[in-house]
Amino acid sequence: MSEDSWAQAVDVQEATAPSSQFDLSQKLSRLRDKCNMKGDINGNIVTQRPDNGGWKAPDGDKPDLAEQSLLNKLIRRSLVRSRHQVEVLQADPTSPLYSVKTFEELRLKPELLKGVYNMGFNRPSRIQENALPMMMAQPPQNLIAQSQSGTGKTAAFSLAMLSHVNPANTWTQCLCIAPTYELALQIGQVIEQMGKFCPDVKLAYAIRGNRMERGVKLEEQIVIGTPGTVLDWCSKYKHIDPKKITLFVLDEADVMIDTQGHRDQSIRIYRLLTRACQMLLFSATFEDSVWRFAELVVPDPNIIRLKREEETLDTIKQFYVLCKEKEDKFTALCNLYGSLTIAQAMIFCHTRKMAAWLSTHLIKEGHQVALLSGEMTVEQRACVIERFRNGKEKVLVTTNVCSRGIDVEQVSLVVNFDLPVDMDGNADNETYLHRIGRTGRFGRRGFAVTMVDSERSMGIINQIEMHFNRRITKLDPSNLEEMEKLLS
Numbered sequence: 305m306s307e308d309s310w311a312q313a314v315d316v317q318e319a320t321a322p323s324s325q326f327d328l329s330q331k332l333s334r335l336r337d338k339c340n341m342k343g344d345i346n347g348n349i350v351t352q353r354p355d356n357g358g359w360k361a362p363d364g365d366k367p368d369l370a371e372q373s374l375l376n377k378l379i380r381r382s383l384v385r386s387r388h389q390v391e392v393l394q395a396d397p398t399s400p401l402y403s404v405k406t407f408e409e410l411r412l413k414p415e416l417l418k419g420v421y422n423m424g425f426n427r428p429s430r431i432q433e434n435a436l437p438m439m440m441a442q443p444p445q446n447l448i449a450q451s452q453s454g455t456g457k458t459a460a461f462s463l464a465m466l467s468h469v470n471p472a473n474t475w476t477q478c479l480c481i482a483p484t485y486e487l488a489l490q491i492g493q494v495i496e497q498m499g500k501f502c503p504d505v506k507l508a509y510a511i512r513g514n515r516m517e518r519g520v521k522l523e524e525q526i527v528i529g530t531p532g533t534v535l536d537w538c539s540k541y542k543h544i545d546p547k548k549i550t551l552f553v554l555d556e557a558d559v560m561i562d563t564q565g566h567r568d569q570s571i572r573i574y575r576l577l578t579r580a581c582q583m584l585l586f587s588a589t590f591e592d593s594v595w596r597f598a599e600l601v602v603p604d605p606n607i608i609r610l611k612r613e614e615e616t617l618d619t620i621k622q623f624y625v626l627c628k629e630k631e632d633k634f635t636a637l638c639n640l641y642g643s644l645t646i647a648q649a650m651i652f653c654h655t656r657k658m659a660a661w662l663s664t665h666l667i668k669e670g671h672q673v674a675l676l677s678g679e680m681t682v683e684q685r686a687c688v689i690e691r692f693r694n695g696k697e698k699v700l701v702t703t704n705v706c707s708r709g710i711d712v713e714q715v716s717l718v719v720n721f722d723l724p725v726d727m728d729g730n731a732d733n734e735t736y737l738h739r740i741g742r743t744g745r746f747g748r749r750g751f752a753v754t755m756v757d758s759e760r761s762m763g764i765i766n767q768i769e770m771h772f773n774r775r776i777t778k779l780d781p782s783n784l785e786e787m788e789k790l791l792s
Contacts, residue, residue, distance in 0.1 A: 392434050393607040402437040404428055410436055415501035416466055420459075423497055429456035431608065438606050439464035444551075444582035448598050449608040450590050457586055461553050462495045464584070465526055468551045471504035474523040476544045480553035481531050481570060483560045485511050491555065492528045510534045516543055531560070531569035538576050546576035554601065557587035561597050574601040617772065619744035623779040624754045624765050630658070633721055633755040634665055639781035640717070640753060641671075643788050647714040648692070650700045650742050654722035662721060663701040676702040704735060718743045720754040723764050731767035753779065 404410055406427060407420050428436060431451050438445050439461065451457035465478040482488040488511050499505050508514075508522055510529025516522075522543050527534070537543040554560065554570060561567045574583075583602045587594050590609055598605070627633045637651070653659040656677040663675040674697035676688050692700045695714065704724070724735035743750025754776070756762050769776055780786055 391609050393609070402441075403433045404437055405433065410440060410463075410467075412463075412467060413502075416463065416498070418501050419466075419498040420463065422500070423459070423494075425456075425459065429460075432456045432460045434608055435460050436463065438608075439584060440467055444580075446583040446602050446605045447608065448585045448587075448602050448605045451586055451588065451608075458491055458494050458555070459498065461555070461584055461586070462491065462498050465551060465553065466495065466499050466502060466505060468582075469505050469525040471502070471525065473525065475548050476508075476522050476524060476527050477549065478526045478551040478553070479534065479544070479546075479549045479573075480526070480528045480555060481534050481560075481573065482528070482555045483530065483563045483566055485530060487556060487559075488528050488530055495526060495528065510537050510544075516541065518542070521545070531566045531573065535569050535573050538573060546573070547578055549577050549581055551582045552577055552584070554583070554585045557585050557597060558589045558591065558594050561593055567597060570597075571600055579603075617740075617744075617774060619748065620740055620750045620752050622740065622752045622754075622774065622776045624756050624776050625779050625781055626762075627755050627757045629757060630661070633757065634662065636755065636781040637666075637719060637721070638669060639784070640719070643781075643784060644717060644751065646698070647716045648695070648698050648700070649717040649719065650702065650715055650739075651719040651721050652724070652739050653701065653703055654724075656703060658722060659701050659703055666699060666701065671699050672697045673699045673701060676700060678703060715743045716748070716750055718750065718752045720752070723754060723756070723761055725764060729760075731764045731771065733768060733771045736768055737772075 407417060407425065412420070431449065435447065435449055435451075435457075438447050449457070461480070465480065469477055480491060482491055488509065492507060492509055495507055499507070505526065506524040507526045507528065508524035510527050510533040512530070512533060514533070516537075518541050520543060522537075527537070527544060529537070534544075538546045552574070560570055583605070585598050585602050585605075587598070625633075625636045627636055651662065653662060656679060659675060659677050663673045666673045674688050674692050676685055680688070688700075691697055718740050720736070720739060724732040724739060726732045740750075740752035743752060754765065756765055765776055
């Protein structure tokens with residue numbers, strides 16, 4: 305699809321109109337129709353970035369955190385099946401720890417419960433079971449929560465905000481900030497869907513292009529926006545009285561502090577709020593920088609985090625193949641296809657140029673191939689992934705933009721056409737794990753084959769073996785009998 309087609313898919317002017325109740329559904333469904341996408345229960349749809357015709361990855365095909373978050377939201381069609389256990393650390397260890405197994409236990413207003421079920425939720429996800437009682441507790445409790453895309457986190461804090469609001473009060477009571485325009489619209493879409501049976505609860509978007517007359521107070525009870533615009537609305541233009549905010553949500557904290565200026569703007573917003581304001585902070589990762597930031601803006605928090613489990617490689621058979629050059633790699637790849645019953649395959653290349661070369665040659669051999677690389681917009685990538693997930697292409701050739709977060713049960717083979725290396729030329733063990741983890745999903749058996757074309761590459765294989773304490777077996781693709789035996 306051309307970038308011009310994508311630009312026509314979304315009416316940006318409408319998306320940034322001052323109305324607090326603009327409906328994204330029609331133009332977002334047009335966007336979906338362009339690539340045969342389906343929605344998920346979180347309302348994870350996205351609009352086009354208006355100022356540059358799309359959101360492109362920088363050179364090197366390593367998407368930034370905000371871009372990866374947006375891509376994950378686009379391709380999640382249901383709650384992910386997390387293998388992680390949830391660990392809860394309470395601010396008051398003597399307080400009873402409540403969890404819920406049904407939404408009825410939360411004693412929601414009937415119109416809210418109807419909205420939850422209307423979105424397709426049947427029961428709370430693992431993180432929702434523990435987080436929702438804390439978010440909705442009286443007296444209010446602060447929360448820091450680790451949550452990946454697809455775990456129901458957005459729906460959880462959206463439900464908390466909708467429950468928190470007093471519709472009789474026509475001023476802003478709940479404020480949520482996200483690191484980008486697109487992610488703010490994502491959250492707003494979830495709130496609009498969940499609150500569709502709550503006509504007295506209004507929503508406003510504090511995003512670029514949504515301008516109001518200075519000094520005019522917002523009557524909407526919930527405001528979703530980006531840090532810079534929210535800060536202006538609170539302090540410069542006086543649209544929001546921060547002293548009346550009783551619930552503050554900071555989403556994607558790890559992305560926030562990775563984005564220039566957003567960390568300081570978020571802290572300035574926090575300092576405008578009262579001590580009694582309830583604080584909810586969410587982050588996919590809990591690195592030291594995230595913890596330091598969280599400690600600044602969330603006093604006396606309850607903490608929900610994912611217990612780190614060892615990534616299991618038990619269901620993945622790992623092999624390497626010795627080759628001299630890319631043509632040898634291609635021949636070995638074709639031999640693999642002759643020996644394996646492959647549902648779908650993902651092949652990782654280091655550069656866009658190599659990915660393009662490989663996909664061209666595979667197509668010439670008659671394979672159904674999709675190509676995914678960083679010059680594509682996030683929306684275009686989501687379309688490619690959706691087609692692959694639906695089986696319209698059997699092979700996905702990609703660079704590192706696709707090494708994380710894509711769960712396709714039918715992937716039985718992952719090929720490292722090029723080895724993953726870090727900036728110093730050493731083994732990038734984390735990327736290797738994420739790559740081969742695209743197969744062997746949900747207990748199924750999978751195969752991972754790495755092409756080795758030099759002594760240096762063999763050294764990297766040895767580093768990976770030492771790191772994971774796993775032997776990677778040599779495979780001779782010219783010996784079909786031996787290969788069939790090893791792969792059986």
